[in-house]
Amino acid sequence: MAGEPNKAAIPCFFPSFACKQLMGEDTLEWHNDEDNDERRERSYITHALPGSLSPSSSSSSVSKPSSSTSSITLASSADPRRLSVVSRPPTAMDPYKYRPSSAHDSSFWTTNSGAPVWNNNASLTVGTRGPVLLEDYHLLEKIANFDRERIPERVVHARGASAKGFFEVTHDISQLTCADFLRAPGVQTPVIVRFSTVIHERGSPETLRDPRGFAVKFYTREGNFDLVGNNFPVFFVRDGMKFPDMVHALKPNPKSHIQENWRIVDFFSHHPESLHMFSFLFDDVGVPQDYRHMEGFGVNTYTLLNESGKAHYVKFHWKPTCGVKSLLEEEAIRVGGSNHSHATKDLYDSIAAGNYPEWQLYIQVIDPDHEDKFDFDPLDVTKIWPEDIVPLQPVGRLVLNKNIDNFFAENEQLAFCPAIVVPGVYYSDDKLLQSRIFSYADTQRHRLGPNYLQLPVNAPKCTHHNNHHEGLMNFMHRDEEVNYFPSRFDSVRHAEKFPIPPPVLNGKRDRCMIEKENNFKQPGERYRSWAPDRQERFIGRWVEALSDPRVTQEIRSIWISYWTQADKSLGQKIASCLNVRPSM
Known part of the structure; x- marks a missing residue:
């Protein structure tokens, strides 16, 4: 090797002939000590550290061995040239027990597989101006990783911002639900919340006239609960069959990629039930000032069940403690023109400064036995439940007191689905909700893969057990031998049965509209x-x-x-x- 000063030794944890390390301007060859395990454990590849090469070592050569012993420089564990700065134990992090994270960073650069990288600034070439060599695996790996950094964008709600915090129960509603996270005042549950715009792309301004998403993931002791809503209490259409067409109409023209009013008013002219949603979207509240000054609604009708199995229809409301504020046209143009990410920045900066956003959770409750007394269908997502008839009941408070650690891991990979509920909370026969139960999980599997619920931000914090295993990007470590159920070799059993709404089914199969449309x-x-x-x-x-x-x-x-x-x-x-x- 050219140049002796400032040599550093890297522990050689590789099989024989797998140690083909190309270290820039050093001459490297292979050493075959296949028959001497003890010698291999004591051997270290040595190379000159960056900046230690002499001017005479500017030319590079790589020669292959003609015999089992080559001219590679080896240093024994007692060699004074060996420096501990680049030494590390091979078991510093067990990926089966601990997810890879920056907490396990080494003090020097490595490849994805953990091999040391001594030069992350220049490609491997023949001479100083020669072609780049295909064997420069570090370059290929780096570019390949870069080429795949982007994952499919959400079809809707692509532009978003997330934050973490907690939900605390302030009022007792145990007479309505047996949900553990709502069991008593004072109970706190960790949450992550994602705010979003709906129609426009990931890099679009946050000042466009567009609904906003308000999705909350509760990490409860009985599993996760996803309350996936918007900033308006109603929706454009009442049947999931129309959802793809609705999104297509609101999205840009497929020919020009320009959002156009004629497409929107044409489609919705066939759907008078959309008037109520447009009375919000075209109102002054159509452009929220930011996420902190925005209401949230569960939108769909859910069902609460108590210990005895009694069911109540429920709607969820989030009310910001700092009030509701919106932007009119001129102000929206000014704010959006100066900063496309103003709402994301406002949320992040407020939390960083200790000015924690807070919302009060309220519910409205209807006894299904009395649903016929209203002039609207309580399961119609295009209707509100008038508060003078169905008053709001306080439940708890939501506080966001921690910013996310990584935007990609905790915003882009964050995945919600209305199907994810816990005992004591269930679906209703709301037609749109029934479609969302499938659609959300399906799009996450397309976007993130079949094991998206194993991603740390989506995984439950409680213990869990099933035989859903393998598949693309599975990193759940399982060492059991029984992957079926039931088994006399595995003591796992069914959980205790919890209440679900009693079935009320009487009718023939049909495709029809609801009876109480009352659109105006x-x-x-x-x-x-x-x-x-x-x-x-x-x-x-x-x-x-x-x-x-x-x-x-x-x-x-x-x-x-x-x-x-x-x-x-x-x-x-x-x-x-x-x-x-x-x-x-």
């Missing part, structure tokens, strides 16, 4: 509750949408008819601005 009452009531200036801004946004050159007179007339049925004066004002004669 609640949007009209919401519009009439606003001050005149707020009403005018709402009208202006609709006039702009319907003024798209590709919107036909037929489509304009349909929308004017819809808004007239919601509120006569509203329909007349929109018609007047568009020079269209209103008709029912």
Whole structure:
């Protein structure tokens, strides 16, 4: 080897002839000590540390051995040239017991497989200006890793920000649910929350008029509970069959990749149930100031069950303690133009400064035995439950007091699914919820792989046991011999049975709409509750949408008819601005 000074020794933990280490300007060969295990354990490959080479060692050569003993420099464990700075035990981290993390970083650079890397600045070439060699495995590994850093973007809710904290019960609702994490006031449960925009891409501004996602993962003692909602209490459509079409209409034109109003108003002209959602989206609250000043809703109707099995329909509401604030058009343009990530930055900076965001959790409860007394279907996701009829009940508080440690691991790989519930919380027959139960888990398997629930951010914090094993990217370490159930060699048993809603099934198979559509009452009531200036801004946004050159007179007339049925004066004002004669 050229140059003797400042030599460092790297422990050789590799099989014979596997030690083909290319160390830049040193001349390396192989040493075959296959028949001498003791000698191999005491042997160290030595090389000159960066900066220690003499000028005369600028030329590089690599020669293969002609016999079992080569000219590679070996140092015994007693050799004074061996420096401990790059020595390390081969069992510093057991990947079967501890997930790989920065807590196990070595003091020097390595490959993914743990081999030392002495030069992470230059590719391996023939001479100083020669071609790059294909055998430069470190270069190939580094580029290949880079090429695969991005995973598939979420179809919806691609742009998001996450934070961690806790949920604390403040009011007793044990008469309604046997859920362990809601068992008594004072009980705290760790959570992670993801806020998001819905339609636009991962790098889009956070000031666009778009619904916002509000998803909470509770790490309970009985498994995870995912409460996956939005910042509006209702939705565009009531049946999951229409969800793909709805997203396609709201997404950019597949030909131009431009979001266009004519596509949106065309699709929703076939769905008058969407009026209620548009009364939120086109309202002043359509662009939240940031995530801290934003409400959250479970949107769908769930079911709570108590110890005796009594079921109640429930809706979840998150109310920010700092109030609700929104951006009007000019302010949204100004804020979004200066910082596309203003809401993410606000959330991160607030938590870092100790100004922890907080929300109060409320529920609304309806006894299924009394659901027929309302003029709407409690399972219709396009309807709210009026608070003067179904009052809010306080449950607890959500506090976000810790920023995530890594955006990719705890935001991009964070995965929610409404199907993930715990004993005491169950689904309802809400048609949209029933579709979401499948859709969310399916898209996570596509995006992250079949074992996405093994990722640390998605895995339960409680003990768990099943025979779901193997598959792509499985890293669950199992050393048992019995991977079936039941078995007399394995003592695992069924869990204690917990209540689920009693089945109420009576009817024939059919594809049909709900009976109580009542699409216009609640949007009209919401519009009439606003001050005149707020009403005018709402009208202006609709006039702009319907003024798209590709919107036909037929489509304009349909929308004017819809808004007239919601509120006569509203329909007349929109018609007047568009020079269209209103008709029912």
